[in-house]
Amino acid sequence: MLKFNIEFRPRIPPSNTLTLGTLGPSGTSSEYALIHVVSQLISEELSISTQLFNSFPELKEALLHNQVDLALVPHAYDQINEFYMEPSLELGFIFTYPTPIYGLAKKKNSSVIFKGSRLVTHPAPLPLLSKLLPDSQDESEIKVDLSLSTSDAAIQVKEGLADLAITNEKAAQIYDLEFISTYGKIHMSWSIFQKKSEEVHV
Structure with missing residues (x-):
């Protein structure tokens, strides 16, 4: 480091x-x-x-x-x-x-159907999306909305306003989310x- x-x-x-x-x-x-x-x-x-x-x-x-x-x-x-x-x-x-490590997060103990789901992310880490989704998943089937920060994205998932968030591990811990997949540190x-x-x- x-x-x-x-x-x-x-x-x-x-x-x-x-x-x-x-x-x-x-x-x-x-x-x-x-x-x-x-x-x-x-x-x-x-x-x-x-x-x-x-x-x-x-x-x-x-x-x-x-x-x-x-x-x-x-x-x-x-x-x-x-x-x-x-x-x-x-x-x-x-x-x-x-x-911190970035990843694709969801609510704990919840299942995600990617097709038709709503994903929120700050604009900066949006290019990571293709690396975070399963290989079989088509990005065009997910609705992507932009948020003001990685923490705001995590909060929206916590509050049930979105299904998925690109966020970092600190925000995921604070807002009680879990990663589906991770990219790593930037x-x-x-x-x-x-x-x-x-x-x-x-």
Whole structure:
């Protein structure tokens, strides 16, 4: 496993409380990576808190409005350019860290008839679907809907709103699902963004 040796030294707020944000609800791969970042930043002089958001646009707005000091975003997010191109934000650090194992999950002790079933997934892991389905199963017979996160997908299955979810093992554990099949970990790269320091004009 890659060790995250952090060289990034974020600007510390006057309160000495650094707030980090990423995608939620609890169980996302982003939260998994955020926990690792926090473990590398912990010090006696600094208090660290975390916040989870329902979407990356909400996270971006929170960073712009000083609700969080740092925002963690995976490079698999298809609109990460919205962070890179925002004039008020700057890249603080890039690192690599693997996700939890991904797989196709269902409710425990339930049977699944693939034909006509509803599957939910965040857009990023959707390409894994062909690897997760049985060889005999035709993807076109499954209704696929997109969700805001891997945890949101797991929650929909837990609540009976969907039959299957592409999710990770952390979310599957939290929301009491079981894997039908697994793909493995994704070796992901991540960006940490912060607001640009305000320039003083004389």
